[in-house]
Amino acid sequence: MTGASKGIAREFAAAGASVVVNYASSAAGAERVVQDIQARGGTAIAVQGDVSVPADVERLFARTVDAYGRFDMLVNNAGVYHARPLETVTRQEIDRQLSVHVTGPIRMTQEAL
Template sequence: MTDLTGKTALVTGSSRGIGRGIALRYASLGADVVINHAGDGENARNTVAEIEEAGGRAIAVRADVSLPPDLDRLLSAALGAFGRLDIVVANAGKEIIDQPVLDVTEEEFDDLFAVNTKGAFFTLQKAAALLSDGGRLIYIGSSTTASPHPGVGLYSSSKAAVAWLVRVLALELGPRDITVNTILPTATAGAGVFSSVTEGDEFHQGNAAFRPLGGRGGTPDDVADAAEYLAGNLASWVSGQSLLVAGGAIQ
């Protein structure tokens, strides 16, 4: 079992969905956890309370990852609360699907790229400067970047840029024994545009039709499993990689 005792993990966009699932997993493994949100304070506080009730330590910090000064404040709060930073997961993002490229507006482009690309870029950059040697940087990308798919041109483009950054950053941070990796989740019940979807409902069953493994769609726990692996000692020799978490499908 992975042991993260004595480590501090920061997960952006972790008041709900995939980010919350990863934060709860890290807390269960002994890490002190920083919950980040851009405005969902109630769910962030509930997540902190759940961690504390289980005997862990956590704080919630409101910060918009698209604003570099907010990221500075978020990282400073993490260090102020726990004194160190060992694992940072760049998870915060926005999603638009079923949208042809010809329908994309400049406003939508700017909005998604501000969070998904700029926000993730500076999350990883700023975290890398403060991360303990031997630390872990993890980017939550999207399975839509694994193969072309109609309707996700804007969304997948905004995610693909950071997946490339991960490969470069892995080389630059290698001398400090910091690993940098990407997780590519499939459509996940309870996350993103599928936040209202629950495992076993009609959509999830339909989604499972093109997931050959297990006859089901994705869940936050599936992504948390991958995040646990990449944060632990078993992945100490894995860096610059993209792990597709899609039940055997290509996207």
């Protein structure tokens, strides 16, 4: 599951899934989620990776298969949110939004397939 450092992966683990808790920069948050899942008897690992970076996408799947031998489900959950007046949004921010919300999920899905 991408963008899982804030806690949503707990719900999937509670339903029986072995989870890859992906994060971009929040290592401590992701580790906390993994520890919570393990404390409840679930299975989880944290894997850093930016969904907008193709090499990171490949590494995410490689680590997943290394850990679990397979995967059954991809959850494209990573997102970025910066509320501000539209006229102040920079080209860089537009590119970032597109790479995290559009290109990244497409790359993730291609790699999954």
